[in-house]
Amino acid sequence: MWRGLWTLIARAARGPRSPRSCTRQGSGAPAPSSGSTIFALSSGQGRCGIAVIRTSGPSSAHALRSLTAPQDLPPARRACLRQLSDPCSGEPLDRALVLWFPGPQSFTGEDCAEFHVHGGPAVVSGVLQALGSVPGLRPAEAGEFTRRAFAHGKLSLTEVEGLADLIHAETEAQRRQALRQLDGELGHLCHGWAEILTKALAHVEAYIDFGEDDNLEEGVLDQATREVRELEVALGAHLRDARRGQRLRSGAHVVIAGPPNAGKSSLMNLLSRKPVSIVSPEPGTTRDVLETPVDLAGFPTLLSDTAGLREGVGPVEQEGVRRAQNRLEQADLILAVLDASDLASPSSCNFLDAVVIPTGARSPSPSGQRLLLVLNKSDLLPSNGPDPNPDLPPHLLLSCLTGQGLDDLLEALKKELAILCGDPSTGPPLLTRARHQHHLQGCLDALGHYKQAKDLALAAEALRVARGHLAHLTGGGGTEEVLDIIFRDFCVGK
Numbered sequence: 001m002w003r004g005l006w007t008l009i010a011r012a013a014r015g016p017r018s019p020r021s022c023t024r025q026g027s028g029a030p031a032p033s034s035g036s037t038i039f040a041l042s043s044g045q046g047r048c049g050i051a052v053i054r055t056s057g058p059s060s061a062h063a064l065r066s067l068t069a070p071q072d073l074p075p076a077r078r079a080c081l082r083q084l085s086d087p088c089s090g091e092p093l094d095r096a097l098v099l100w101f102p103g104p105q106s107f108t109g110e111d112c113a114e115f116h117v118h119g120g121p122a123v124v125s126g127v128l129q130a131l132g133s134v135p136g137l138r139p140a141e142a143g144e145f146t147r148r149a150f151a152h153g154k155l156s157l158t159e160v161e162g163l164a165d166l167i168h169a170e171t172e173a174q175r176r177q178a179l180r181q182l183d184g185e186l187g188h189l190c191h192g193w194a195e196i197l198t199k200a201l202a203h204v205e206a207y208i209d210f211g212e213d214d215n216l217e218e219g220v221l222d223q224a225t226r227e228v229r230e231l232e233v234a235l236g237a238h239l240r241d242a243r244r245g246q247r248l249r250s251g252a253h254v255v256i257a258g259p260p261n262a263g264k265s266s267l268m269n270l271l272s273r274k275p276v277s278i279v280s281p282e283p284g285t286t287r288d289v290l291e292t293p294v295d296l297a298g299f300p301t302l303l304s305d306t307a308g309l310r311e312g313v314g315p316v317e318q319e320g321v322r323r324a325q326n327r328l329e330q331a332d333l334i335l336a337v338l339d340a341s342d343l344a345s346p347s348s349c350n351f352l353d354a355v356v357i358p359t360g361a362r363s364p365s366p367s368g369q370r371l372l373l374v375l376n377k378s379d380l381l382p383s384n385g386p387d388p389n390p391d392l393p394p395h396l397l398l399s400c401l402t403g404q405g406l407d408d409l410l411e412a413l414k415k416e417l418a419i420l421c422g423d424p425s426t427g428p429p430l431l432t433r434a435r436h437q438h439h440l441q442g443c444l445d446a447l448g449h450y451k452q453a454k455d456l457a458l459a460a461e462a463l464r465v466a467r468g469h470l471a472h473l474t475g476g477g478g479t480e481e482v483l484d485i486i487f488r489d490f491c492v493g494k
């Protein structure tokens, strides 16, 4: 009987009824049009010390030989100095280091060549033109090198996304997260989950095929159900964290709010280190929502300054207040600012009652919204005096004028943002894209169908659907459309 079961495990792992399992297969991408060899400048545009031009495809060796003297191929993966010249005119182009990467041990899995040339625009365009004149070579499309790497199974889809994020990473936390994804952590996690599903599916299929024979080990079906239950818990925990990874990728929404003249715009300018907002002693200076991307303590954020919240004002300021309230609802983190020397004023009290106390009391609120209370203008308080208001919720003292308290505020922001975005140095791999969330949710829904299935054939089908979602996440059976969206993020030469 157990031999039968192992045959089934193997069959479930392979298909044929099942979707492709979660392995590092390039499957979904179109096979690179056979015969075409691509080339592009892979380093940045513009004048630079050294520019890297590379090729990928079967004519790479021919291209290398056509442009270099001596014409023999350098040893694999070793840099060699060569004279480069135009194959048609024979005109010298540069003296350059060239490298030869025979496939499949190359970035794309195909034969590749690299030319490390002097970075002047004339040299670069001369070499690109010379490559264009070699038969079988054409300029690469955006992301085409990576797409070929994916098609040859060198990178899984989540690793491709990690690479795109790494190229675009602007803050330290983003870079760490992207590197982890490029290392395949999310892919490995999905792979493990897919294996659990494969085993559970094998158990269910064994029961379907041999259950009646009565010589099947007791509890095979119970074991499958137990495994599915454990997987549901793991997926649920990951999905609850899903917003964090997305915030880390696209920036957390941090909204500065408070009564008029508390110093919100002063704080905006201090944190963004540029004069984004107009600061003036006149209450009601800021009317519209002003926003700017800011790297706060290593985390990417979209920082917004808003109109001071107060009632009984003219129609323009009223519209500003309405916009401020709208923006507050979308905030991941509210930076609530009050004037430390003016805490008893009606506008301060209203703001405390309407925003600070309700949000603070809900912390962590169902929406996950968080709040930091900042008492600004601490320079106006008597020095070394007692806390101006010990009854207030936890707060920080700050002076935008002198900068006192800024380090403590940045430290507190770092803690809040690590909670909101996840800490990319520790913790489980994050789901950085809506696509990841969609497939994990699809997998979880299918597991729900498994539990409700009245009939074993339907239960087995639910497990196959669940596994299909995990396979899609890492790129097995990825559709053309998804691939287009992902590779669009890349630049030419990558």
Ligand SMILES: Nc1nc2c(ncn2[C@@H]2O[C@H](COP(=O)(O)OP(=O)(O)OP(=O)(O)O)[C@@H](O)[C@H]2O)c(=O)[nH]1
Binding pocket: 259, 260, 261, 262, 263, 264, 265, 266, 267, 278, 279, 280, 281, 282, 283, 284, 285, 286, 287, 306, 307, 308, 309, 376, 377, 378, 379, 380, 398, 399, 400, 401, 402
């Ligand atoms: N003494 C002192 N004055 C400050 C401090 N921060 C801001 N101010 C002053 O307070 C006044 C109001 O500052 P803003 O930054 O315009 O305040 P705001 O909250 O954006 O005001 P509205 O947009 O009108 O709601 C300005 O005159 C600032 O120079 C501070 O830390 N200490």
Ligand SMILES: [K+]
Binding pocket: 260, 261, 279, 280, 281, 282, 283, 284, 285, 286
């Ligand atoms: K003001």
Ligand SMILES: [Mg+2]
Binding pocket: 264, 265, 266, 277, 278, 279, 285, 286, 305, 306, 308
């Ligand atoms: Mg302002």
